[in-house]
Amino acid sequence: MPGSAATRGTQVAISGGGPVGLATAIELGRRGVHCVVIEPRVTVSHARPRCKTVNIRTMEHLRRWGIAERLRERAPLSVDFSRDVVFCTSLTGWELSRFTGALSLERGDRAAEIGQQAPQYVLEELLRDVAAELETVTLRYGWSVTDVGQDEAEVRVSVRDERSGTHENLAADYAVGCDGGRSAVREAIGAKYVGEQALRPNFGMLFRAPELLARTAHGPAVQYWTVNVHAPSFMGPIDLAGTWFIGAVGVDRETGERDGAAIIDGAAGYAVGAKILSTDPWTARMQLVDRARVGRVFLAGDAAHLNPPFGGHGLNTGIGDAVDLGWKLAAVLEGWGGPRLLDSYEPERRPIQSRVIAAAAANNRVLASDLLADNLDAPGELGDRARAAADARIQAEKHAEFHALSLVLDLAYEGSPIIAAAGSVRQPADDDDPITEVRPGARLPHVWLGPDHSIYDELGEDLTLLALDGCASSELEVVARAAEARHVPLRIAHRPEPGLQERYGCCLALVRPDQHVAWCGDRVPQDVPGLIDLVRGAGSA
Numbered sequence: 001m002p003g004s005a006a007t008r009g010t011q012v013a014i015s016g017g018g019p020v021g022l023a024t025a026i027e028l029g030r031r032g033v034h035c036v037v038i039e040p041r042v043t044v045s046h047a048r049p050r051c052k053t054v055n056i057r058t059m060e061h062l063r064r065w066g067i068a069e070r071l072r073e074r075a076p077l078s079v080d081f082s083r084d085v086v087f088c089t090s091l092t093g094w095e096l097s098r099f100t101g102a103l104s105l106e107r108g109d110r111a112a113e114i115g116q117q118a119p120q121y122v123l124e125e126l127l128r129d130v131a132a133e134l135e136t137v138t139l140r141y142g143w144s145v146t147d148v149g150q151d152e153a154e155v156r157v158s159v160r161d162e163r164s165g166t167h168e169n170l171a172a173d174y175a176v177g178c179d180g181g182r183s184a185v186r187e188a189i190g191a192k193y194v195g196e197q198a199l200r201p202n203f204g205m206l207f208r209a210p211e212l213l214a215r216t217a218h219g220p221a222v223q224y225w226t227v228n229v230h231a232p233s234f235m236g237p238i239d240l241a242g243t244w245f246i247g248a249v250g251v252d253r254e255t256g257e258r259d260g261a262a263i264i265d266g267a268a269g270y271a272v273g274a275k276i277l278s279t280d281p282w283t284a285r286m287q288l289v290d291r292a293r294v295g296r297v298f299l300a301g302d303a304a305h306l307n308p309p310f311g312g313h314g315l316n317t318g319i320g321d322a323v324d325l326g327w328k329l330a331a332v333l334e335g336w337g338g339p340r341l342l343d344s345y346e347p348e349r350r351p352i353q354s355r356v357i358a359a360a361a362a363n364n365r366v367l368a369s370d371l372l373a374d375n376l377d378a379p380g381e382l383g384d385r386a387r388a389a390a391d392a393r394i395q396a397e398k399h400a401e402f403h404a405l406s407l408v409l410d411l412a413y414e415g416s417p418i419i420a421a422a423g424s425v426r427q428p429a430d431d432d433d434p435i436t437e438v439r440p441g442a443r444l445p446h447v448w449l450g451p452d453h454s455i456y457d458e459l460g461e462d463l464t465l466l467a468l469d470g471c472a473s474s475e476l477e478v479v480a481r482a483a484e485a486r487h488v489p490l491r492i493a494h495r496p497e498p499g500l501q502e503r504y505g506c507c508l509a510l511v512r513p514d515q516h517v518a519w520c521g522d523r524v525p526q527d528v529p530g531l532i533d534l535v536r537g538a539g540s541a
Helices: 019-029 056-064 068-074 120-132 184-189 253-268 314-334 342-364 380-402 405-409 473-485 500-504 528-535
Strands: 008-015 035-039 084-088 095-100 137-141 143-150 155-161 167-177 193-208 223-226 233-237 243-249 275-289 297-299 448-450 463-468 490-495 508-511 517-521
Touching (some): 008 143, 008 155, 019 035, 019 120, 056 068, 084 380, 120 137, 167 184, 184 297, 223 253, 233 253, 253 275, 314 342, 463 500, 473 528
Parallel strands (some): 008 035, 008 167, 035 143, 084 223
Antiparallel strands (some): 084 095, 143 155, 155 167, 193 275, 463 508, 508 517
16 A cells, blocks of 8 residues: 555544535544544535435434534525425426425424425535534545555555645544545445446536526426426526526537537526536436445445435435444444444445435436427417326326435335344335334334424434333333443433324334334333344344
8 A cells, every 4th residue: 555654543434525424424423433534625616516405314314413403504595495396398488387395395293304405515514514523523635545455453544635645544443435436445345336327418507697586487496397398407596696506408518518508598488698607417327336345344325326316315315324334333333333233234225225226217217308298388278288288297207206205204124134023114105104103124203292392302322212101110121221231322211291102003112323213012022131132233133
């Protein structure tokens, strides 16, 4: 390994300081684990907003970290700006269809938070600030990972200062590759993407048009899908000062660079006079790595999986990876996690990643260019019939993209080696059929205990035994003693509210740090030590 500087040590080395790498550092750092984040970008660019939906599940994690409101304060669009996605012939043309309460932006009882529209750079800058506030996290901006090696005792990471060319070596207990589609960590461990790449190109632009929102015929929306032959696209406001994004479907780099202004005009329906701030050609990829772990090295986020952006799942799935891996690495490093705990990362996350990729790929099959039809702009009865047909098709084919709470909230860790009786969990038919009962492997169903007081606010940082009305205190003591004997941090949360036991369908639930249920029942099992060992990854499945 190149390098002239002496080797420095840490517990976890994280390659990539985007949202997933920073989320991993925050999950670890809050638990007292020392980690180093290696990121080549010194500052966060605003040129490419990329992800713009921080979904409802990610917001629940931000709530757990105590920073959900900090994101909302920074977001350029408030949650009350709009909850709609509009399909139209142009921003000043005919409306074809509308989805209300889209992208998990609707308030309700099903989750502790609601989704937040915010460009990725806003989230990333917040996570940078939060990570910097943790004494256990070291942020090395302007550095990149060039190689990774390991043995049974440690990981050795070679890093380079992008400004001076200086090399250093880091020694760590574990390493996590959160360094995106061109991951140096993935290459170092020999993991490869498996899957497909779409043939159709797309061309993204960020532009300024201060009068565009006021001239839009359809009112505020977080997205507008324009269905016309001039500029089939999806677009929306980034802020209220006139910054917009647009993704032109089927447009290659050369065409986009040449005709960018005309594309914006075609989507708007008039000559906008927009100032193009940046361009971003891209092609959808539906790919999952053949392995996300080799020894002491793990992959998370885009380094492990890639999917089309339609539905807003990519970054949010990566945050889920960070949370799952983060608490497990911390448990092992803190001494209470057993040898099987880290083995559960791939069995838990890969099925989730596969389902998200499949859903995003399905969304990618019907884009604005696929919805073109004759007479959509025609006046009178002829146009009315064409627009009614378009509305029916859009509602049928795009509903799953904009109303995907079941995909976001109800995916369970079936077959996990650290979940008691982790078998098949009922999968909801649609968003109107949520999981409300407690089931091992599934996220603990949300309930409000009072105004802005969530059941999740009662859970501890590590394991929590949720005890509802009717459980005996002697049983709680048995679980507490078994956890204490194994140095497992356990919080007992007794909630005797009437009706909670009936709703959840059990008296007791053992809940993990990520709010997923590890075990549930009306009485503690006979082998409580065995249960604790199973959940901490020290027992047999």
